[in-house]
Amino acid sequence: MLNLAVVLEDSARDTPDATAVVFGDLRLPYSLVNTIANQVANLLAARGVGRGDKVALACPNLPYFPFVYYGILKAGATVVPLNVLLQAREIAYHLDDSDAKAFFCFEGTPELPLGERGRAGFAEAGRAEHFVVLPATPFATESAYGETLWAALDGMPGEFETVQTSPEDTAVILYTSGTTGQPKGAELSHQNMVMNAVISDEMFRRQDRNAYLVALPLFHSFGQTVLMNAGFRRRATLVLMPRFEPAGALALMEQEEVTLFAGVPTMYWAMLTAVRTGAAAAPSSLVTAASGGSALPVEVLKDFSATFGVDILEGYGLSETSPVASFNQPGRPAKAGSIGTPVWGVEMKLVDPEWNTVGDPDGIGEIAVRGHNIMKGYHNRPEATAEVMRDGWFRTGDMARRDEDGYYFIVDRAKDMIIRGGFNVYPREIEEVLMTHPAVSLAAVVGVPHESHGEEVKAYVIRTPGDTTTEEELVAWSRETMAAYKYPRIVEFRESLPMTATGKILKRELR
Template sequence: MLNLSSVLEDSARNNPDGTAIVFGDMRLPYSMIETVACQVANLLVSRGIGKGDKVALACPNLPYFPFVYFGILKAGATVVPLNVLLHAREIAYHLDDSDAKALFCFEGTAELPLGERGKAGFESAEGCEQFFVLPATPLATESEYGESFWAALGGMSGEFSTVQTSADDTAVILYTSGTTGRPKGAELSHQNMLMNVMVSDKMFPRTEGGDAYLAVLPLFHSFGQTVCMNTGFMRGATVVLMPRFDPGEALAAMSREKVTFFAGVPTMYWAMLTKIHTENVEVPTSLKVASAGGSASPVEVLKDFEQTFGLSILEGYGLSETAPIASFNQLGRPTKPGTIGTPIWGVEMKLIDADWKTVEGEGPGEIAIRGHNVMKGYYGRPEATAEVMRDGWFRTGDIATRDADGYYSIIDRAKDMIIRNGFNVYPREVEELLVTHEGVSLAAVVGVPHDAHGEEIKAYVIRTPGSSVTDEELIAWTRDNMAAYKYPRIVEFRDELPMTATGKILKRELR
């Protein structure tokens, strides 16, 4: 018997009164999360949903998320977390593609009409039979969109004997953001998810007197789910939920709740540092670990954070398909800023070429991963699975180099690479240079079609406050600082850049 819900159950047994979740003024103990999760499991069983069935969950970082997530797992079913920014048509696609039997959907707000979209998506999905609304008003038993969660839980027992699942049963199906074609569901087993939590827990020393995790990364995404919620719960920590990232609010929550662990994407660190420097916001002092992933952090941000917080950002790397962590700058080994560290315990990495042949030495090559963290495959897609999996190895689509000590550095996504006049240009290298210019706060570089060169290099730039640098000046400056085939010929200034819900810059919208 191996079930991911044990990360909650053990802490609820050992520390029932410990604060599991902080959300605004709410402080919820482990015993309550466990009780409501048991009620959810009983509800599912009463509606004929059980072992092996798929249940979708569309919810921001609210207490509902762990209630439902662990309830689904206890029932032996598979959780299908959905990005909260999806529209009705996309929700229907995910429900159909995953064969979901039920959908738990947050009612939403005026800015995010999730209930309306979820209801419409549910109605046009073929096999989905149950729709439960997670009301925006706490404990509300009615909703205009359908059956309220709280009404459905009425009369359900707060005790439940977790269904026996085996290590290889599917715990979670995580949909990849679909940068290429339609999103695919990565099937992750209880063992995939649980081993990643255990390795994450072991990698960071526990704080005497207990840990507090700030969970602002979306829990529907693998990084927030494994590293913040599941690892936090496993060690009986307090998980402070934030549904939307706001740099000022994040810094205030860190100080108020004495947060010891923060995981974020580079744009979050950039925004918090900008806030501290422009508005003299107090720097939180309780932080013990700051980790980053999702995309490579600009070296300037890493330096600035260390000077400001007296702490290094530890960068790691992973994908939905690897549950997610694959490599990390681990404590107890030298941290190498700008690298993604070394493979975590029990995981191997290598560099390969387009034909799966191993690339020796520094590379560059495409990262391939093998270990306890690699998914079973893409749900219902044997061809897509065969393209990326071979002999237990998973090919990532990320191009990297490797130094003599075995530290990997991502150069770029294979598909983000720009080919100008036959030369390979890696956007990240151009972005790294641009953000060292005093007039540049953030940059994203893409290739745009060009008749003569195949692709031309274009930079989208957010200026630093008060800067009036022009496109001609930036183009001339980059030309003086890098090879002729690499520098951007076009610069466009923006006040903001399009980002995913997890804070990654959406390059496909810029192309």
Template sequence: MLNLSIVLEDSARNTPDGTAIVFGDMRLPFSMIDTVANQVANLLVTRGIGKGDKVALACPNLPYFPFVYYGILKAGATVVPLNVLLQPREIAYHLDDSDAKALFCFEGTPELPLGERGKAGFEAAEGCEHFFVLPATPLATESEYGESFWAALGGMAAEFETVQTAPDDTAVILYTSGTTGQPKGAELTHQNMLMNAIISDRMFPRTEGGDTYLAVLPLFHSFGQTTVMNTGFLRGSTVVLMPRFEPGEALAIMAKEGVTYFAGVPTMYWAMLTKIHSEGAELPRSLQVAVAGGASSPVEVLRDFEETFGVGILEGYGLSETSPVACFNQIGKPAKPGTIGTPIWGVEMKLVDGDWKTIEGEGPGEIAIRGHNVMKGYYGRPEATAEVMKDGWFRTGDIATRDADGYYAIIDRAKDMVIRGGFNVYPREVEEVLMTHEAVSLAAVVGVPHDSHGEEVKAYVIRTPGATISEDELVAWAKENLAAYKYPRIVEFRDALPMTATGKILKRELR
């Protein structure tokens, strides 16, 4: 018997009155989260949903998320978290593809009409039978979109005996953004998810007087789910929920709540530093650990953050398919800025070529991973699974090098690589160089079609406030600092760059 919901149940037993969730002025103890999760489990069972069934959850970072997430797990069912930015057609696709029996959906706001989209997606999905609305107004028992969560929980018992699940039963199906074709659902087991939370907890010393996590990474995504929510609950810490990242507000909340642990993507760190340097926002003094993943952090941002906050950013690496943490700059080992560190406990990594042959030495090569964190496979897609898995190894599509101490450094996504006139250009390397220029605040480099070279290197750049550099001047500067085949021949200035809900720059929208 192994069920991921133990991370909540254990803390509810040990520290029932400890603050589990902070949301605005709301402070919710572990005992209350556990009670509502029990009611959710009872609700599912009364609706005929149980072990092995799939239940979808579309909700931003609100207290509803842990209520429903752990309730689904307690019932022995599988959670299918959905990105809150999906449109109705995409919601229907995810519900159909995962065979979801029910959808818990946030009612939404004028800016994010999730209830409307969720309802339309639910109606277009064939096998999904139950639609529960998570109302925007606390405790509201009615909603224009359907059955209210609070009405449905009326009369449900506050106790529930958690269904026994095996370590290799599927706990969560995480859809990967799918840069190629349709999104695929990575099946992660109770053991995958629980081991990843335990190791994420073990990697960081506990702060005297308890830890406070800021949950601004979306909980529907593996990074926030594992390293913030599940790890925070496992160690009995307080998790402060923030539905939308805004740098000034994040800094204010960190100072007010005494946040000790922050996990973010590089663009979040960049935005907070920009806010501090341009407006002198308050520095949170409580921060002990800062973790980055999701994309590579520009070395300039790492240096600036450590100088400003007095805390170094520890970079890690992982994917939805690896629960997600696979590799990390671990405390107690020297951190090497610009690397993703070394494999976490119980996980092996190697570099391979296109035919799965192992590459010795520095590489570069494609990262392959084996260990307790690797998914069972893509739900209902044996062919897609066979393409990326072999003898327990999972190939990531990420190109890296490895130094003599075993530290890996990501050069780029295999898919993002630009091939210019037969030469491989790694956009990450070009971005790093561009960001050392004082006029460049953020850069994203992509390949654009070119008649004779196949692809040409193009840079989209956000200038630092007040900078007046021209496109031609930046191209000329890059030419002096990069090999002839690497430097961008085209530069386009932008005020903002398109980003995913998780703060990754959307390269495919720039191409």
């Protein structure tokens, strides 16, 4: 028997008084987080929700998230975390697609009217029976959107015997962003999630005091596994930040003596820019920095190391791989620009479109992964599952090469590749070169339709503050620096780039 809630329960039993969660002035010990999770489990059991049922959760990085997440797991049910930026119609789709029986939804704020959208989505959905509001005012027992958590928990016991789930039972259904078609729910078992939390925890250096800044959204696999589940297993203190803002994040790191930060490349770029422009100072306590979510530009990696005195360890994974598949691991040299080597118990290889292994040492292929981290499949989507899985291998959609030491280097997403006049152009390579130019602070390269070449290479660039380089000058420099078929013929300066809630650049909006 195995239940992912063990990462909280073990720590609450051994270190009940240690601080589990910091949010503003609130400091919550492990014992309290576990007790409220027990009350949530009792509430679900009382409402007829149990093993195998699905429960949706839409909540930013607030103490409610772990309370409800582990409460759902303790009840033997499956957590369906939802992106907090979803609109009502999209919420209804996720509730119906996952067969959710209950829905815990944050009341929201004027800037993020989540309660309103959640209630409307719940009303539109066909099957969900229970709607519980997580109120914006602490401990509020009333809300315009329905029954609040605190009203529902009134009188619920703080003890609960966790339902014995099997390692194969589904612990979490994570919806993939759905760049093509409707989002699909990756079903991850208790074993998938526990193993990934353990391996993530083992990879990072232990301190006498461990404090993690949780700015990555917890509804996303990276924040959930690497920060929350692994952090609770380590008995670390999780400092919650509902919305990432670079100067605020750096100030919070200094104030709370944060030892570990995990983020996506745009977060590192933003923090670096904040220090460079004098808006913030680098924190003194940081020991470990991990990056994932998308490829980290080598220039950002170098600059961060020089400015913060901490090397960023880059890893790789997807929702479908729980998420960590490879990492620049301690005890082995880290290679800049590499996603490292497969983590313990996981295999990786490069394949062609027919699943043949790419044997050529310099060959580029699509990453395929096999191991304890691979999802059970997409929820109720056997055809979609069959497309990406074969003999236990999962194909990722990411193109990479492997060096002689077995380190993998992402070349690009298969679907982001630009085909210009019959030549394959990988946007990531162009972005890396552009970012060596002093004028370029951040770059995103996409293919735009072209009459004769099929696609043309276009770069969207955020300039370094105060720089006056023109678009024409940057194109001319690119022509000198890159092969004729690669360099961007079109450059457009932007103040900002469109990003997902998790900080990935949305290239589909730039096309």
